[in-house]
Every structure is written in structure tokens, then in C-alpha cells.
Amino acid sequence: MPISTDLSAYGWIPIPVVCIRNGDGPTAVLIAGTHGDEYEGQIALMELARSVEPSQIHGRIIILPALNYPAVEAGRRVSPIDEGNLNRVYPGKAHGTATEMIAHYVTEVILPLADVVVDLHSGGRSLEYQPCALIRPSADRERHRQLLELVKVFSAPVSYLTDGNGGGGNTTLAAAAELLGVPVITAELGGGATYRQKGKDIASSGVRRLLSHLGIRKDREVAVADETRMTDVPGREYYLYAESDGLFEPAVAVGVDVTAGQHAGYLHSFCRPTEPPIALSFPASGLIACHRFPTLTRRGDCLYGLMRDISDN
Template sequence: MTKSMVWSGLDLDGEGKQADYLRIPHSVDTSAYGWVPVPLIRIRNGTGPTALLCAGNHGDEYEGQIALLDLAREIEAKDVRGCLLILPGLNYPAVAAGRRVSPLDEGNLNRSFPGQAQGTPTQMLAHYITDMLFPRADFVIDLHSGGRSLEYAHCGLGHYGRGEETDTKIRELLEVFSAPWSILTQGAGGGGDTTLYAAAAARGIPAITAELGGGARVDPVGLRHAADGTRRALAHWGIWTAPDLRTPETPTRLARTLPRPTSLYAMHSGLFEPFCQPGEAVQAGQPAGRLHHHEQPLLPPTALQFSASGVISCRRALAHTRLGDCLYHLAELL
């Protein structure tokens, strides 16, 4: 594999607590030899497991960013056995812009794995994570929410089908994180192994994504699930035990994503009026909402209905809708 062009002043194998940047080279008109910062915190004390904790993979998803910023300030190296690598603003150009994708190259980091060593800034970052951070990690948590366009049921997602040993470890991580829902997926929405958690799972690393809200706002309950689930995982692997470690109020409910044809998409532009909530159980044929023709006001709205029974894993957050926009995704209980 070609050597990464991303570098850092941070010694990943060093001891103690230290913050610095990953530096992605980026040559533009006003900065010929400049670099793009990606904040990285390393907290290490002796030997033990390594946790790779990420948020801000999409810049308009905030619960995980806040949870990891709080965590990085709280944990001291003397209380750790092993290592934490924390990236609270992973796709930093997108984070700074409050966007899903990077304004530098329109790159969606969570569709860019395994990346390219000499590609665009987003591709270079994905390559560095794959080449330099994955080999160090004993488990990976990538904290998400629905961003500007979606609202998610609070859930952990695990990419299954990687072999019995890896699948078992992913199920274990989902159970320890213990979001209200744990959903097994084969990554159809991300196009296979192009997402961070799928790329990690392809290398035998237990990895999950957590979807904990949406609408480009901070969901207080989702923030609590992000913080509590991450703390439980660190305690389970013996890296750090939080003084206020909380057990989940109820056991996580296991589900599996339904095939893409069961999802509901907009068949024309308009205003989306939803009838159902994320996490709600629905039946095939049940009314799902209406799509209003705002450009042709005398046309009756299009009646929407579910084509399959299941649980709503996510729903469109925005009313303004275009042809091809996803309105609902479904999962089935296991």
C-alpha cells in the first residue's frame, strides 16, 4: 500500500494525554504548502487494548462530537489501561462548515473507504484511518446521527456477514453499547465497504456506527446514549471505567435492515407530511404520509404507504423534498 501523505506531530505510541492534529496536505491558491487540521487526542497508559473513537464523520451530526469532546476532557491517563485514540471532529472541514460533506472536495468521508494515499483530502483521510489507525484498534465506535436530512431511531449499527468470529465480536459491541435498538446491516446505503465501520469490519475489527438523533440539532437523549454507550464499551474492554457508569434502562432490541426496495422514496418533488415516527412499528399497506405538490397547488397530495411491515429506523427530517429523496427506512425485529 502507498504510504500515507497525512502526518501528525502526535506520537501515537507515546504515553500520557496529548492533543494535536492530523495534517492533510492541501495546496490552494492562497496556501501553496498548507494543511487541513483534524483534531486527534491520544490517551495512553501502559499496555492494554486500544479504542478508536470517532465523531463528526459527517459534519452536521453533533451528539457524538459533544460526547467525545466531554470524554476527552474528562479522562486522565493515570486512570487508563491501554490507549484511546479520539477524533471528535473526524471530517473537520465538514465539521467546521456544518455540512455532511467536505467543502474542500465535496467528499463524503463515510463513502470514501479505504481511501487513496494521494487522492483528494477526503480520500487521503480515509486512507490514513485505514492504513494507520485501524491496525492499532481493538474496537471502533463511530458516532453519527441523521444530520440535516434524517431523523434516526436511537440505534447502534453493526455490519454483519464478515465471518463468525467478527460477527460475534460486533454483536458483543452492540450489546455492550446498548442503544435502544441494535440493527444489523450489510451496508447497502453506504455502497458496501465504503463506510468506516464496514471497512473496519472487513479487516476483522469489531466496529459499530451509532445513529442517535438527527435534524442537525442536538438530541439530549441521543447525546446521553452516545456518552453512556461509549463509557460502557471502554469499561467492558478494561480501558477505563467512568465514576458514573450507568447501566441501560432496558435491554437493546435487535433488528436487521430490510432490503432497499422496502424503503420509501419520493417519486416527485413536494412537501413531505409524515404520519409515523422513528422507532415506530408499521404494517404493509399502512399510510406513511402525504407528499404535497407545492408547484401545482390544485393537484391532490400523493398518498404514501409502506410496502412492508417493520420498524422505522429513520425518517426524512426535512419537509422540502425532491424526486429520489429517502423518506423512510425499515428494519425487521429478530
């Protein structure tokens, strides 16, 4: 990626890409490191890149394990160069900021090559996630059917449909891919800006099953897909936000079913230590998808995200 700074007028920043191709067949694009503080996917894809031989595949695998390389190098959600959140600037700009250039390259060069995209995430330093897979509902009925099939093959413990209204909307990779007719499976695999073995195992097994399902790399050793719990996030009413600054004391862990009005925890005021804490309650019934990881909380921070069960028909 070309970059010009005070100390490097004609410089560039390397972004690693691994391309493994053999003969004709579908192309799978595998991405991690969109956010630099999310590690399970990065490690899973580096392991895959080291283990696949061209003779084992029919088609092409394109692996980008550190897509937002400046953020990965810094261990940050956003780029230290321009403070850009890569999953909030799609479709990007060819002559924009560093982050916009990466998004533009993915949109214009990588996505048109893809038959399927897997985008691996976790909660980073601000959230802890129930390991899950996400698909963006498609207006095209056949593509929506295909997405449901693929997310079941990936087989995270929980899968959910979301159009990004909780964050990102039409500025995400999945939104850009939908306009091009490319199916995307997104995964959330842990959080707290640390590595979770369970999340990495889900990513590795899910990717291997998808590659086998598409006929790119037949894999007899990967575990058979378990049934995934299908859910959705219908709106922002399934999120609980902090209404003031304070210290967040959660009462319920991720992956637990709760009911509307149930006690969710406390928000303690550090500037008014003698006042009772604010009692929090869940705004809706559902499964806890994520909760805030750091204790220190500012007004407007997301404390919990919920999902509700749906039929996948």
C-alpha cells in the first residue's frame, strides 16, 4: 500500500497475501485482521496458509491474514495511520486515506474474484462474544438460500442474520459484497483482545468444511458439522447501552438466555461513590451475543448485544 509520511516520502506498507491455485474451480477468499486486536482468525489463517499444498486443491484460495496491516501491527481496532475502521469505510476510495485504499482494493480487485468470502473477527478489546457466524440477509432469494446453506456448513454454535443496523450498516465488507453478488460468512470468535483456543478451532474447522463443501479442498479429517442455532438481531432495541460514565459490573455471561426486564448488572459512578449504582436490565428477551469487556465505561458504550431465535425457512 503506497504511503507518504514525513520520514518516508515515497514509502509503502506491505500487506501479506497468500494465493494457492491449482487448475479450475471456485475461489475462496479468507480474511482476518480487519481489526488488529482480533486474533483467532489471524492465527487460524496463518496455520492454513502453511498447511495447504497446491496439489491438494482444485481452484483457488486467497488468504489475507492481516488485511488492515497497520492496525494488526499496532494491535488496535483502528489504523494508527488515519484512525480508520476498515469495516466502516467500504467500498473505499482509490485515492483516499490508507484504510479507504485497502477497502477499495478489496472491493474492486478481490471481491470480483470470489465465489465465497469468509471474514473472521472477534470482539477485540471492547467486547467479548459468544462464538458465532453472521450472514447479511440478501434480497436475492437464491443468494439468501446459498448463504443459509453456507453458514450451516461453517457450523458455529450460533448463527445469526443481521443487516448491520447495530453498527456498520452499508459500510461493511458484507454490504459491499452483497452489491456484487458475493456471499460472505462473517464470524465472531471471542474477544478481550486476547487469543481464545475455542474461537480459533471454530474458525479452522468452519473454513475447512467450507473448502470441502465447495470442492476446493476435500478434507476427510474435519469434523462433521453440528447443528447451528439460528437467530437474528432485528434492531437496536436488542442492544443495551451505557447512559452515563461508570464502572460496569455485568451480571450475566455471554451465551446465556435472558428475558426482558431481567437484571443485567450495575453501572457504578466513580465520581459519586456514595450514590447507589445504576441498576441495568435487559431491553429484550434473547441470547446474549456479546457484552462489554473493559470495566471502565463511557456514556454510549455498548454493554450487551442480544439475539433472538428464528426459523431459517
